[in-house]
Amino acid sequence: MPLVELQQVSVVKKDRIILDLKNVEISIEKGDKIGIIGSNGSGKTTMIRVILNLINYKGTVHRHIQTKDVGIQMQHNQFSDLMKVKEIISLVCNCSLADSRIQEGLQRFNLQKLVDKRLSYLSGGEKQRLTIFLVIFHNPALLIFDEITSGLDFDSRNSIIKLIQSLTSDKTLLIVSHYFEEIEKLADKLLILDDGKLLAFDTIENLCETHQFFSAISIDRDVAFENSSLRFVQTDSQKIFMTKNQEEEEKVMEKLRHDNIPFTYKPKDIKTLYTYIRKQTQREIV
Amino acid sequence: MRYLRYIWIELKVILLRIPIVLFFSILFPLMMMVIVVGSTGNIEIGDGFHLSDKYIMIASGIGLIPLCLVSLPVSITAERESGVMERYLLFGINPFAILGSKVVVHMMIAIIQFVLVCVFAKIVFSLTIPGGLALISFILHYLLAAIFTLSLGVMLGLLTERVQIVQVAGLALMFSILALTGGFNEYSTLPEGVQNAMTYFPVKYLMNDFINIWFTTDLILEDFVQMTLLYLVVIGVVIYMLMRKTFKFHYSFQSLGKIDK
Numbered sequence: 001m002p003l004v005e006l007q008q009v010s011v012v013k014k015d016r017i018i019l020d021l022k023n024v025e026i027s028i029e030k031g032d033k034i035g036i037i038g039s040n041g042s043g044k045t046t047m048i049r050v051i052l053n054l055i056n057y058k059g060t061v062h063r064h065i066q067t068k069d070v071g072i073q074m075q076h077n078q079f080s081d082l083m084k085v086k087e088i089i090s091l092v093c094n095c096s097l098a099d100s101r102i103q104e105g106l107q108r109f110n111l112q113k114l115v116d117k118r119l120s121y122l123s124g125g126e127k128q129r130l131t132i133f134l135v136i137f138h139n140p141a142l143l144i145f146d147e148i149t150s151g152l153d154f155d156s157r158n159s160i161i162k163l164i165q166s167l168t169s170d171k172t173l174l175i176v177s178h179y180f181e182e183i184e185k186l187a188d189k190l191l192i193l194d195d196g197k198l199l200a201f202d203t204i205e206n207l208c209e210t211h212q213f214f215s216a217i218s219i220d221r222d223v224a225f226e227n228s229s230l231r232f233v234q235t236d237s238q239k240i241f242m243t244k245n246q247e248e249e250e251k252v253m254e255k256l257r258h259d260n261i262p263f264t265y266k267p268k269d270i271k272t273l274y275t276y277i278r279k280q281t282q283r284e285i286v
Numbered sequence: 287m288r289y290l291r292y293i294w295i296e297l298k299v300i301l302l303r304i305p306i307v308l309f310f311s312i313l314f315p316l317m318m319m320v321i322v323v324g325s326t327g328n329i330e331i332g333d334g335f336h337l338s339d340k341y342i343m344i345a346s347g348i349g350l351i352p353l354c355l356v357s358l359p360v361s362i363t364a365e366r367e368s369g370v371m372e373r374y375l376l377f378g379i380n381p382f383a384i385l386g387s388k389v390v391v392h393m394m395i396a397i398i399q400f401v402l403v404c405v406f407a408k409i410v411f412s413l414t415i416p417g418g419l420a421l422i423s424f425i426l427h428y429l430l431a432a433i434f435t436l437s438l439g440v441m442l443g444l445l446t447e448r449v450q451i452v453q454v455a456g457l458a459l460m461f462s463i464l465a466l467t468g469g470f471n472e473y474s475t476l477p478e479g480v481q482n483a484m485t486y487f488p489v490k491y492l493m494n495d496f497i498n499i500w501f502t503t504d505l506i507l508e509d510f511v512q513m514t515l516l517y518l519v520v521i522g523v524v525i526y527m528l529m530r531k532t533f534k535f536h537y538s539f540q541s542l543g544k545i546d547k
Contacts, residue, residue: 053538054372067539072376078369082303087295092377094288134377 001064002027003142003172004051009059011046011196019043019050020196021059030141033173035187037180037274043196044176045075048146051174071140075147077131081120085111085130088119092134101137109133109163125156132160136167143168146176161185180271190270192277199281208268211276212244216269217252223261233275240272288379292387293394300361300391307357311399315349316406328411333501338411340497342403344469346428347493349399351463354435355442356456358392362443363452366532381533389436396432416502424499427507431492434514437521444528467493488514 006026011019018041028034028051036044049055051063052072079088086097093102097115106112109129114122122130128148135143145164149157161182164175168186175186183190190207192199200207208214218238219225230252231242243249256263266272300307319341328336362385365371374384407413416424442452442459464470466480467490473481484490491510498504530537 052376053534061538063539065539067536068378070378070539074373074376076369078373080299080365080370082299083295090291091288091295092379094291138378 002029003063003065004028005060005062005064006047006050007060007062009047009050009057009061011043011050011055011057018196019046019057019193021047021198024198024201026191026198026201028142028172028174030172032189033168033187034175034189034191035183035270036174036176036191036193037178037183037270038193038199041195042193044193045146046196047193048144048174048176051144065142068138069141070144071135071138071142072144073128073131073135073146073148075150077127079119079127081118083119084115085117085119085122086115088130089115089134093137105133105137125152125160128152128156128160129163132163132167140171142172142174144174147178149177149179149182157182180269180274184270190274192274194278194281200277204268204270204273207273207277211242211273211280213268213273213276214243214245215249215265215267216272217241217243217249217256218264218266219256219261225256225259225261231276233272233279235275240269240275242272242276289383289387292379292384293390296387296391297394300357301395307353307395311349311353311357311395312402314352315345315399315403318348319345319403319407320410323407323411335414335501336411338407338413339500342400342407342413343493343497343500345403345407346400347467347489348464348469349403350396350432350435350492351460351469351489353392353396353399354432354439355460355463356453358388358436358439359443359452359456360449361388362440363447363449366443366447367449372535375533375535381529381536385440385529389433389440392436392439393429393432396436400428416500419505420499420502423505424496427496427499427510428492430511430514431488431496434488434517434521437518437525441521441525441528444525444532463487463489466490469493485509486513488517 005028006021006024008023008025009019009021010017020043036047038044046055050057050061052070053061053063089102090097093099095102097103106115109132111126111130111133114126114130119127132148149160152160157179164173165185173186175183177183187204189201189203191201202210218240221234221237221239223239225239230248233240233242241252243252253263253265302308319338322344323338323341326337328338330336331340362371365374371381371384375381404413404415408415415421438459439456442456446452466476466484467473467487468476473490473494476484488510491507495504495507495510499507
């Protein structure tokens with residue numbers, strides 16, 4: 001039985017449909033690791049808030065899981081500014097600070113020096129580390145992370161992603177992110193939203209197969225390289241060729257090497273897959 | 287245990303880290319008592335009792351009402367508006383226990399405040415404190431009045447997410463109640479219509495009729511007890527409905543056996 005099922009869900013705000021999954025059913029199965037991606041305003045956070053019943057929606061959501069088995073971390077996690085770190089820890093973890101599990105967690109999340117500080121004095125990264133520690137303390141079966149690394153510097157982001165990787169191997173995970181490399185590291189399924197609509201929901205493997213996507217080969221956008229048989233997507237600075245299979249990949253790379261054109265290669269690149277699916281849906285694919 | 291911790295933390299936060307609550311709930315009633323009893327003198331009002339004996343009822347009301355109708359609802363709404371309450375819920379903390387802890391903390395402050403008023407009045411104005419059954423009965427009546435006022439505060443805190451609205455509504459209610467129950471002037475001088483209407487409001491009894499228990503004239507104010515219990519049932523139902531609406535997340539997830547982690 002799925003942990004969560006969404007059926008015919010839609011959210012309307014001020015006469016505008018901000019999430020439109022009316023003809024769609026989404027099942028979140030135990031063990032799934034789902035990366036939810038989409039541009040700003042595509043409905044990612046709204047969908048999370050529907051799952052958590054934090055906003056009004058139409059349609060049906062079945063939640064076959066208890067509150068205590070769900071761990072949730074949002075992009076902005078508000079704490080009472082008047083509380084101290086040690087106070088929120090003892091409240092959420094429901095044990096003394098001297099407890100060995102707390103001491104171990106403080107060390108693991110590098111929070112030892114912060115315990116006597118007021119929560120209002122913590123930086124964004126410190127607050128996120130503290131929240132992850134509190135979210136995972138009771139070992140929830142379903143973890144939901146909504147853009148938790150937004151606004152963090154590169155090092156903080158990397159350390160948080162490493163932490164999540166080590167913590168979630170045996171759990172069900174829903175992660176919303178703008179960073180494709182995070183999705184690549186943490187998810188095995190993709191849920192792509194655009195303008196409130198579902199563009200795709202499947203395993204990364206299946207999506208690549210459906211869209212005949214074997215690898216991505218990127219070159220500088222301004223470099224002249226013609227190959228009419230190849231599909232490609234463009235970003236601000238790059239032209240990314242999408243190969244269908246190993247044979248095509250080898251041919252392209254050989255030609256690029258022959259023409260002395262520098263390129264980067266990435267197998268099953270999620271950013272390229274996302275851009276392709278999105279543009280294909282918008283019928284703007286070249 | 288978690289909620290004892292929360293009560294302790296909340297008590298520290300409210301009493302030691304929010305100076306305005308300390309002022310209004312602890313110092314303001316004492317100040318008012320000094321001003322009123324000090325300016326008119328602690329005159330005898332019969333049967334060996336003095337003005338201070340009567341004024342501690344008013345002082346306790348002056349402390350209790352801002353605590354219950356401003357401090358408590360603002361503390362609930364501020365946590366809702368800022369997202370702190372949502373974060374607690376997402377951590378799996380039961381909203382009923384969060385609100386319950388807040389009520390307990392405010393009740394404790396109300397008791398501290400009343401004890402301080404009594405101790406101060408005993409030392410400065412030689413307050414007469416009844417003994418035995420009268421004192422126990424008075425404490426029980428006081429607690430019932432405090433629970434009623436606190437439940438009004440919880441209801442107010444759940445009605446909206448906007449702190450500004452709750453602040454204005456709480457202050458308006460506070461001043462109206464104090465004015466209509468004899469907090470600012472002698473209750474018997476209020477228009478008859480107002481007095482009749484206020485017989486249906488429990489706080490009126492705290493400010494004006496509890497003195498009969500203190501003076502050992504009555505042991506139980508039956509009208510007050512029955513009416514307050516009835517109000518508590520109604521308010522309890524309203525609070526439960528507001529909580530179901532406000533904290534939907536908590537009530538949304540169901541148990542279908544233990545999930546393997």
